[in-house]
Amino acid sequence: MVGGWIGKLGTVWVEGQITELTARGGTVFLTLRDPVANISARVTCPRGVYEATVPRPVDGARIVTHLKPDFWVNKGSFAFTALEMRPVGVGELLARLERLRRLLASEGLFGVDRKRRLPFLPGTVGLICGRDSAAERDVLENSRRRWPAVRFTVEPVAVQGPYAVGEVIEALRRLDADTDVDVIVIARGGGSMEDLLPFSDEALVRAVAACRTPVVSAIGHEQDNPLLDLVADVRASTPTDAAKKVVPDVGEQLTLIRQLRDRGRRVAKGWLDRETAWLAAARSRPALADPVREVERRAEQAEQLRDRARRSLTGSLDRAQDSLEHLRARLVSLSPAATLERGYAIVQRPSGDVVRLASEISPGDELTVRFSDDRVTVRSDSTT
Known part of the structure; x- marks a missing residue:
C-alpha cells in the first residue's frame, strides 16, 4: 500500500x-x-x-x-x-550569493558599527582550519615568529564538502565559549568558488555575527570574497596576513618602544634645558644676583627723594617767609601805628569815633587821646 x-x-x-x-x-x-x-x-x-x-x-x-x-x-x-x-551553474550560484548578501546586509550583519577591535596582544588565539593544512602552518609559524609567547587553541575541521559548515559552526561555538580565547581566526587556503561555498553559508554567517569574541576571516586569497569576509570583524587576505593582523611583531614593538623612549628623553631633556636656562637667567638678574645692592640702591633713591623733599620744603618756607616779611613791611608802612610813632596822636570819643576837626568838640566832652604805645583820657575845656 x-x-x-x-x-x-x-x-x-x-x-x-x-x-x-x-x-x-x-x-x-x-x-x-x-x-x-x-x-x-x-x-x-x-x-x-x-x-x-x-x-x-x-x-x-x-x-x-x-x-x-x-x-x-x-x-x-x-x-x-x-x-x-x-x-x-556558477552564474546561478553567484546570483544566489548576491541575494543572500543583500538579505544579510539589510539585517545589518555587515555594518561597520558592529565590528569590534582586535586585542593588541591576545592571550590565546582560537584557530579554525583544515586538518594538517598549509593555512594552519602559515598562521602558527608566522604568529610565533612575530611573538613567540603567543598561545593557540586549534580546532581542525573540514573546510570543504558537505560537513564543512556544521564542523566550522561547532568549532566556532566551542572557541567562543572559552573565556581564555581572545580572538578567533577562521583560515583556509585558496580554492575554487565551489570549494569556498561553505564560507558563504547563511548559517555560518549568522553564527559568526552572534559571536562575542572578535573573528578574523582568512579565507582563500586576495581575490576571494566569501560572505564570511563581510561579517567578520577583520578580513585578512591570506592566512599569513591573518597572523600579521592578530599578533603584533615583537621586533617592531621593541623598535617602537625604543623610538618612543628616545623621543621622551629628547622631550624631557629639551624641557629641562629650557627650564635650566630660564633659571640661570633669573639668577643672573640683579635682584637675585646681589639682593643687598638692590636694597642699597633703593635706600639711595629714598635718601635722594628725602633730600629733594627737604630742599623743596625749605625753598617753599623761605619763599613764604620772604613774602610774609614783604607783606609785614607793607602793613607796617600802611599802619596808623607807624604814623603815631612819628609823634602823631588820634583823638577819639568814648564811642570810638575819631575826632577829625576841633569844631566837632564841645566844652566838657570826654575824649581819648591815643599815642603809639598808650592812651590818655582828657576833658575839653574850650575850643579855639
Missing part, C-alpha cells in the same frame, strides 16, 4: 549537495544533502543518466536532480531514483 501510494506522487526537482558518491555496476548511489537544513536523502541513479551529465558531478558538487520517489518493500525504506541531473 505504501509503495503504491508513493508511486502515485509523481516526480520532483530537488537541489542539494552530493555526498557519499559510489558506483556499482550500472547504478550510481549517492546521498543528496541540504547543507542549510541538515537533511539528506538516498538517491540511486542509472549510470547512463550520471554519465550524461556535463560536467560529471563529483562528491561535494551542487546539483538539481529530477527525482521519482520509491519505496523499497524489502528494506522498508524510502529512496529516490534520478531521472535527470543538472549541475548548478
